[in-house]
Amino acid sequence: xxxxxxxxxxxxxxxxxxxxxxxxxxxxxxxxxxxxxxxxxxxxxxxxxxxxxxxxxxxxxxxxxxxxxxxxxxxxxxxxxxxxxxxxxxxxxxxxxxxxxxxxxxxxxxxxxxxxxxxxxxxxxxxxxxxxxxxxxxxxxxxxxxxxxxxxxxxxxxxxxxxxxxxxxxxxxxxxxxxxxxxxxxxxxxxxxxxxxxxxxxxxxxxxxxxxxxxxxxxxxxxxxxxxxxxxxxxxxxxxxxxxxxxxxxxxxxxxxxxxxxxxxxxxxxxxxxxxxxxxxxxxxxxxxxxxxxxxxxxxxxxxxxxxxxxxxxxxxxxxxxxxxxxxxxxxxxxxxxxxxxxxxxxxxxxxxxxxxxxxxxxxxxxxxxxxxxxxxxxxxxxxxxxxxxxxxxxxxxxxxxxxxxxxxxxxxxxxxxxxxxxxxxxxxxxxxxxxxxxxxxxxxxx
Numbered sequence: 038x039x040x041x042x043x044x045x046x047x048x049x050x051x052x053x054x055x056x057x058x059x060x061x062x063x064x065x066x067x068x069x070x071x072x073x074x075x076x077x078x079x080x081x082x083x084x085x086x087x088x089x090x091x092x093x094x095x096x097x098x099x100x101x102x103x104x105x106x107x108x109x110x111x112x113x114x115x116x117x118x119x120x121x122x123x124x125x126x127x128x129x130x131x132x133x134x135x136x137x138x139x140x141x142x143x144x145x146x147x148x149x150x151x152x153x154x155x156x157x158x159x160x161x162x163x164x165x166x167x168x169x170x171x172x173x174x175x176x177x178x179x180x181x182x183x184x185x186x187x188x189x190x191x192x193x194x195x196x197x198x199x200x201x202x203x204x205x206x207x208x209x210x211x212x213x214x215x216x217x218x219x220x221x222x223x224x225x226x227x228x229x230x231x232x233x234x235x236x237x238x239x240x241x242x243x244x245x246x247x248x249x250x251x252x253x254x255x256x257x258x259x260x261x262x263x264x265x266x267x268x269x270x271x272x273x274x275x276x277x278x279x280x281x282x283x284x285x286x287x288x289x290x291x292x293x294x295x296x297x298x299x300x301x302x303x304x305x306x307x308x309x310x311x312x313x314x315x316x317x318x319x320x321x322x323x324x325x326x327x328x329x330x331x332x333x334x335x336x337x338x339x340x341x342x343x344x345x346x347x348x349x350x351x352x353x354x355x356x357x358x359x360x361x362x363x364x365x366x367x368x369x370x371x372x373x374x375x376x377x378x379x380x381x382x383x384x385x386x387x388x389x390x391x392x393x394x395x396x397x398x399x400x401x402x403x404x405x406x407x408x409x410x411x412x413x414x415x416x417x418x419x420x421x422x423x424x425x426x427x428x429x430x431x432x433x434x435x436x437x438x439x440x441x442x443x444x445x446x447x448x449x450x451x452x453x454x455x456x457x458x459x460x461x462x463x464x465x466x467x468x469x470x471x472x473x474x475x476x477x478x479x480x481x482x483x484x
Contacts, residue, residue: 038099045093045104048083048112049153055079056146063139073127076142080120080149087113100221103159111156111286114366118278119149121370126271129377133182141181148174148275152283156290161210161220164287168206168251171280172199178275179268191267198260202250209243212236226294238302245306251284252340253333255313262321265333265373270385273329274373277336278366285343286362292347307348312443314341319451327387331458332372335413338451339365345444364412371409378402395462403462410455 043050058079059072087109095105123145130138151171158164176199180192214220216236217228229237253261261281265273318338325331346361379386379395379402386392395403 041093042096042098045090045096045098046102047086047090048109048116049150049157051079051083051086052116052146052153053150055083056143056150059139059143059146063143067137067139069127069130069138072139072142073123076123076146077120079146080116080123084113084116084120087116097159097223098157100223101160101163102154102157104157107286107290108157111283111362112153114362115149115152115156115279115283118282118366118370119145119152119275121374122271122274122279125274125374125377129269129271129380132381135182141178144174144177144181145275148178149279152279155283156286158287159222161213161222165206165210168284169203171283175272175276175280178272179264181272182269187267188269191264191272194260194267195264198250198257198264201260202247205243205247205250209240209247212240212243214240216240222291222294241303242306245288245303245310248284248288249310252281252344253337254310254340254344255317255337258314258317258321258334258337262330262333262337265336266327266330266387270329270373270377270380273333274370274377277333277373278370281336281340281369282362282366285340285347285365288344289347304348307344311341311344311348314338314344316341316443316447316450319447319454323450323454326389328376328389328392329373329385329387331454332369332376335372335451335455336369338447339369339413341447342444368409368412372406372413375402375406375409389461392458393461394464407459407462410459413451413455 055075055078059075062068062072062075090104091106091109093104094109095103097103123142126138126141126145130141148171151167151169151174154163154167155171156167158167172195176192176196179195180188182188210220213225213236216234217225219225219228250257250260261276265276268276315338318334318336318341322331322334322338325334343361343365376385376387379391379399392403392406395406
């Protein structure tokens with residue numbers, strides 16, 4: 038590795054240095070605001086360095102990492118989402134009166150390093166390394182809050198999901214290595230084109246199954262959805278946006294590099310998982326009893342839509358792919374951040390009753406959450422609608438009828454459920470609900 042290789046990894050080095058600095062700061066002095074400023078500064082510098090590093094791309098850094106326009110764009114989305122989550126987390130922990138919150142930012146930065154390594158992976162070893170760095174940091178993030186009652190539950194649930202996923206991923210990688218004799222993606226690409234034995238097909242299927250655990254797609258949707266519901270709202274935003282978005286970015290790169298859509302078994306596996314996730318996610322979101330659970334299941338539907346896009350189209354143009362990932366990060370993180378902005382005390386504002394007539398009490402937050410829900414709905418010019426339109430236009434002849442039915446039914450159910458929530462937030466409060474609100478504010482005046 039020469040100096041140019043090190044310069045091309047500047048964004049990752051800056052984030053890793055910020056994590057190390059945050060840990061050192063905790064050792065010598067606990068200062069919540071200073072740790073938050075250090076975190077935001079590190080992520081901001083990493084974002085700014087992407088423009089400088091783009092002049093060195095594309096570049097292969099050893100056999101492990103690939104720094105090109107695609108990986109730099111995905112890293113930019115990851116760093117921007119992490120910066121927004123860190124900024125919201127500061128006020129979130131202040132309102133909950135949490136003590137000793139400094140390690141939260143160090144864990145957030147470590148997880149962001151793992152996500153950055155994941156989107157740059159050019160080798161199975163770097164893929165597993167990035168995934169595990171991201172996962173181990175999420176263990177602590179999910180169980181970090183000590184005032185909530187479900188934080189430890191969230192950490193244990195994610196530990197179980199991660200263990201099952203790692204088993205599939207590692208065994209699948211072992212099968213691929215046994216058949217091809219290499220784990221480097223560039224060499225695997227050539228070998229798959231020449232010879233793809235049953236061991237390789239079975240190994241890739243197990244790797245995709247392991248990634249299904251991580252993405253929370255059907256039939257593995259319960260673990261990630263429960264994690265998003267039980268974890269603190271900023272952690273739910275990180276899981277839904279950064280964690281799943283980095284895995285999707287890696288999956289899109291692999292689909293293009295290995296031509297997975299030309300393999301019939303791989304294509305069927307992606308289509309079945311994607312169609313079932315899109316339908317089941319919208320149905321479960323319609324029946325959800327809490328806002329975080331609704332948003333978690335909507336993210337399952339978004340992940341299902343992305344798998345369909347990956348299976349049917351393989352690799353889009355730069356503009357289409359950029360729109361898809363930008364929309365995914367915005368809509369999945371925005372809903373959980375709105376919940377975090379509303380949360381006060383030792384619990385998140387999760388009950389559906391708390392969101393009725395929200396527009397009259399918190400117009401900015403209600404407007405932002407309504408925009409997120411509408412972007413997730415399959416209405417014209419919304420994110421999901423544009424994604425499905427691109428899919429149908431690009432591969433209408435290859436679209437199976439049952440997949441079209443799942444997409445149509447799932448989109449209609451999602452539209453109904455999201456519009457119902459938006460209407461509930463925008464309704465004018467009745468007299469029965471307005472009088473207790475007035476009494477709550479009039480109480481201190483009477484005393």
